[in-house]
Amino acid sequence: MSIKLILTGGTIDKHYNESNGEMNFAETHMPELLKLGRNRADIELEQVMLLDSLEMTDADRQTILESCKNSSQDKIMITHGTDTIVKTALVLGNAKIDKTIVLLGAMIPFVFKHSDAVFNMGFALGAVQCLPQGVYVAMNGKVFDWDAVTKNREQGVFEAL
Amino acid sequence: MSIKLILTGGTIDKHYNESNGEMNFAETHMPELLKLGRNRADIELEQVMLLDSLEMTDADRQTILESCKNSSQDKIMITHGTDTIVKTALVLGNAKIDKTIVLLGAMIPFVFKHSDAVFNMGFALGAVQCLPQGVYVAMNGKVFDWDAVTKNREQGVFEAL
Amino acid sequence: MSIKLILTGGTIDKHYNESNGEMNFAETHMPELLKLGRNRADIELEQVMLLDSLEMTDADRQTILESCKNSSQDKIMITHGTDTIVKTALVLGNAKIDKTIVLLGAMIPFVFKHSDAVFNMGFALGAVQCLPQGVYVAMNGKVFDWDAVTKNREQGVFEAL
Amino acid sequence: MSIKLILTGGTIDKHYNESNGEMNFAETHMPELLKLGRNRADIELEQVMLLDSLEMTDADRQTILESCKNSSQDKIMITHGTDTIVKTALVLGNAKIDKTIVLLGAMIPFVFKHSDAVFNMGFALGAVQCLPQGVYVAMNGKVFDWDAVTKNREQGVFEAL
Numbered sequence: 098m099s100i101k102l103i104l105t106g107g108t109i110d111k112h113y114n115e116s117n118g119e120m121n122f123a124e125t126h127m128p129e130l131l132k133l134g135r136n137r138a139d140i141e142l143e144q145v146m147l148l149d150s151l152e153m154t155d156a157d158r159q160t161i162l163e164s165c166k167n168s169s170q171d172k173i174m175i176t177h178g179t180d181t182i183v184k185t186a187l188v189l190g191n192a193k194i195d196k197t198i199v200l201l202g203a204m205i206p207f208v209f210k211h212s213d214a215v216f217n218m219g220f221a222l223g224a225v226q227c228l229p230q231g232v233y234v235a236m237n238g239k240v241f242d243w244d245a246v247t248k249n250r251e252q253g254v255f256e257a258l
Numbered sequence: 259m260s261i262k263l264i265l266t267g268g269t270i271d272k273h274y275n276e277s278n279g280e281m282n283f284a285e286t287h288m289p290e291l292l293k294l295g296r297n298r299a300d301i302e303l304e305q306v307m308l309l310d311s312l313e314m315t316d317a318d319r320q321t322i323l324e325s326c327k328n329s330s331q332d333k334i335m336i337t338h339g340t341d342t343i344v345k346t347a348l349v350l351g352n353a354k355i356d357k358t359i360v361l362l363g364a365m366i367p368f369v370f371k372h373s374d375a376v377f378n379m380g381f382a383l384g385a386v387q388c389l390p391q392g393v394y395v396a397m398n399g400k401v402f403d404w405d406a407v408t409k410n411r412e413q414g415v416f417e418a419l
Numbered sequence: 420m421s422i423k424l425i426l427t428g429g430t431i432d433k434h435y436n437e438s439n440g441e442m443n444f445a446e447t448h449m450p451e452l453l454k455l456g457r458n459r460a461d462i463e464l465e466q467v468m469l470l471d472s473l474e475m476t477d478a479d480r481q482t483i484l485e486s487c488k489n490s491s492q493d494k495i496m497i498t499h500g501t502d503t504i505v506k507t508a509l510v511l512g513n514a515k516i517d518k519t520i521v522l523l524g525a526m527i528p529f530v531f532k533h534s535d536a537v538f539n540m541g542f543a544l545g546a547v548q549c550l551p552q553g554v555y556v557a558m559n560g561k562v563f564d565w566d567a568v569t570k571n572r573e574q575g576v577f578e579a580l
Numbered sequence: 581m582s583i584k585l586i587l588t589g590g591t592i593d594k595h596y597n598e599s600n601g602e603m604n605f606a607e608t609h610m611p612e613l614l615k616l617g618r619n620r621a622d623i624e625l626e627q628v629m630l631l632d633s634l635e636m637t638d639a640d641r642q643t644i645l646e647s648c649k650n651s652s653q654d655k656i657m658i659t660h661g662t663d664t665i666v667k668t669a670l671v672l673g674n675a676k677i678d679k680t681i682v683l684l685g686a687m688i689p690f691v692f693k694h695s696d697a698v699f700n701m702g703f704a705l706g707a708v709q710c711l712p713q714g715v716y717v718a719m720n721g722k723v724f725d726w727d728a729v730t731k732n733r734e735q736g737v738f739e740a741l
Binding site for chain 4 (some may be wrong): 452453455456457458460461462526531534535537538539540541542543544545546547548549550557558559560561562576
Binding site for chain 1 (some may be wrong): 297299377380382400
């Protein structure tokens with residue numbers, strides 16, 4: 098079984114910019130994360146963009162959708178910022194693709210000691226391999242259907258609608 | 259959905275004993291691991307034993323089997339040492355329980371910087387929620403059937419038979 | 420020997436704000452850092468401010484100077500942002516106080532996996548205990564005199580003038 | 581100023597042996613540690629041995645003494661197991677070498693998340709640069725004279741005699 102991992106950026110992949118003290122994007126950390134997890138699943142990375150999801154446009158979402166459609170794999174994971182992950186899930190879900198698509202992110206970037214990124218990536222990888230076709234958001238150790246999930250911004254957690 | 263997490267020890271849960279410089283067991287690290295992953299799945303911990311799996315006896319395996327049978331949950335995860343995880347999987351698989359049981363472990367204990375424990379626990383949690391009934395070993399980002407998996411000791415990885 | 424540790428903020432003490440994804444200040448991490456280092460030196464913390472050093476005013480520097488003068492200890496460490504640590508060192512050095520004062524910071528906040536904060540704090544603590552009276556900047560494993568140090572912003576390192 | 585860093589092993593440098601689950605020695609972690617601390621001090625490493633200090637013989641201590649004498653540097657740090665660090669300090673102290681020698685170790689190996697190794701190395705590096713000639717043990721954020729220090733084994737800390 099081959100799995101496509103589409104990278105779009107988001108908190109999970111942000112790094113610390115030493116020169117200005119801000120969090121932004123450089124090279125993705127996902128290969129390092131998968132190596133840490135001693136992953137041996139066949140995962141093909143495709144970096145479609147590296148964006149804060151608040152800056153993601155409708156055109157960007159179409160680009161992600163096209164990547165899903167064009168992927169030779171039936172199992173797809175997408176790293177995504179948590180702020181608009183639900184919005185992208187809606188675009189993908191409404192497209193009715195015959196694939197299993199799992200979106201994931203993190204509340205704390207991989208580069209922090211207390212990051213949830215490693216757990217979340219492991220979780221999404223376990224879910225994508227075992228779920229039937231459909232679009233899902235995998236966060237907080239839970240799998241949510243694409244049309245029945247919301248981010249509780251006050252608590253920083255995902256909840257079923 | 260409620261999930262039972264049965265703790266049996268193994269490398270994943272070993273800690274560093276300062277007084278003698280050896281790796282052994284004290285309190286489990288799994289609650290800390292789940293908190294790091296910001297888990298909100300309903301997980302009930304049951305610490306059945308904390309053993310190096312090389313020291314696990316047939317009687318211990320029966321104890322684990324009884325815990326699986328007695329669990330009110332249909333979804334069960336079991337932390338286990340990797341050296342005999344396959345042996346325990348065989349005992350559980352042959353018992354033909356109508357539940358989804360996922361065994362997991364780690365090559366490097368949670369307390370090390372380069373541990374695979376967090377990834378593996380996330381992975382197993384994702385798998386257990388989405389797999390049909392049966393007994394599985396979840397390691398290296400892969401789900402193996404209980405009767406078709408082996409540990410390649412030289413490389414320290416799990417492979418399908 | 421008692422040592423005063425004056426906290427002014429700076430990169431070393433920044434944390435990740437989950438709600439907006441920015442680096443800013445909350446509670447200081449220095450007690451946690453000292454505990455990690457198993458420190459048993461008698462260190463008295465005094466949090467004078469928690470500022471990005473680019474926002475530090477001349478009045479703030481006078482406040483720090485007053486804290487140094489008023490301290491009952493002859494050995495003083497000061498956590499400080501690296502951008503203007505040299506400027507504050509000049510204010511303290513010109514004041515000719517009969518104490519040993521060591522300023523320190525970090526290029527990467529304590530909360531990151533790849534932070535230099537723990538090393539730098541250990542280094543400054545070793546230096547402050549053994550240096551004669553004077554004002555120093557301790558960074559990159561080197562001790563610099565207050566009037567002969569500059570930050571090389573391109574390389575992100577401190578150098579002797 | 582050039583500094584010699586003599587490596588003898590000890591807890592600070594132990595690693596986790598995946599094949600048998602024990603702590604032992606492979607390659608030293610000290611270059612990685614110094615890089616993490618963004619050290620730019622001129623440090624020359626000399627790996628004299630990599631031993632658990634309980635296995636260190638009188639002959640080994642003479643080898644360390646010879647390395648100190650033969651070093652072109654006047655500033656010397658020695659990584660050492662904490663169990664017999666005081667014994668080695670006595671050998672070096674009684675030799676009356678005209679150099680500054682600081683012995684250091686760790687209670688928790690560098691490879692653990694909760695290690696004191698980074699703090700201790702930073703501390704010893706700060707101390708060695710600023711101390712007068714003599715032999716010292718640097719642990720727990722304190723500098724001890726070679727003939728007035730003991731390890732409190734129950735508490736796992738160093739104390740002045």
